[in-house]
Amino acid sequence: MRLPKPPLRLPKSPVRLPRSALRLLGLLSSAAGLVLLALAVPRAAGTDWAAVRSHLGHISGPQVALMCGLAGAALWSYTYVLSAALPGLTLRQALWMNCTGSAVSNLLPLGGGAGVAVTYAMARGWGHPPRAVAVCVALTGVCNVAARLVLSAVGALLLAGSPVPGIGWAAAAGGVVLVLPVALAAAWPAVRHRRRTPGTHRRTAPAGAPGRIVRRARQSATRLRDESRDIVRRSWARLVCGMSATLGAQGALFLACLHATGSRTGTAEALAVFAASRLLTQIAVTPGGIGVTECAAAVALVALGGAPTAVASAMLLFATFTHLLEIPLGALTGALWLLRAGRRRPAPAPSAP
Secondary structure, three states: OOOOOOOOOOOOOOOOOOHHHHHHHHHHHHHHHHHHHHHHHHHHHOOOHHHHHHHHOOOOHHHHHHHHHHHHHHHHHHHHHHHHHOOOOOHHHHHHHHHHHHHHHHHOOOHHHHHHHHHHHHHHHOOOOHHHHHHHHHHHHHHHHHHHHHHHHHHHHHOOOOOOOOHHHHHHHHHHHHHHHHHHHHHHHHHHHHHHOOOOOOOOOOOOHHHHHHHHHHHHHHHHHHHHHHHHHHHHHHHHHHHHHHHHHHHHHHHHHHHHHOOOOOHHHHHHHHHHOHHHHHOOOOHHHOOHHHHHHHHHHHHOOOOHHHHHHHHHHHHHHHHHOHHHHHHHHHHHHHHHHHHHOOOOOOOOO
């Protein structure tokens, strides 16, 4: 007599880190970014913190007000990108979403995922369907990465031949980045014609449960691509203008910080350094690339003839207005959204005696 076989046990879900470990990781990453900002930026510029602190004390109130206005203009300009990617989203809602998502992204390593979760929750709370929110997240992510990649490539090419360390490799990479899309666009008609030639059969997904999963994934990806293409076709001008205005306001803020500290850096050189450093904001070692981006920009500006103390002070100011001040502002908008969402929830029905 054969004994019955034991039931098949499915493998458990992958081990997840506890919340305390995730919080500790986030705190360590944020602390590392602040340490890099406070200690490594003056060291990279060739000065010390005492000189930077005394230099920051000479900035006037109107200069601070101008920098606050430019930082607000950058936040407001991005609302047009969000409202174009998610039809029906108002500019006020887009501003709340931008501030709250940026605050979460600036606090955690790999904070883009947490920012996406916040964006999804807020958009769903305002009644937008899940597929439209997914299209918005994918489209804005592609716009951000593509705009920063192209801008960094242009800035690296403009700095080619300058005494900035390592700019030759960056310029070569920038040339590849700019030439590769043109080459792909030129080769695409031939590839498309080859796909349409008779005798070629389309690959089908295997049968069974894995095949159904693969087919559903392909269908979802196809729908996401088609809906994103429709939004780009209708609102491409608003997307382009919104991203250009956002990066333009950040560039103006970069120049204002350098001018307020008296760095003696040329406008063209400063804009080229700003453009070349935009890709470093996508580095996930620290939240938002804080500390890493400012160190690289400080080294480049000093190599181009900037005053070390003034350059370090300007980079600290720029990080404060583009990164640190967004955290309390996003906490305020997130608290207001949670308060209003709690008021909209219906009260639970009383239980029967």
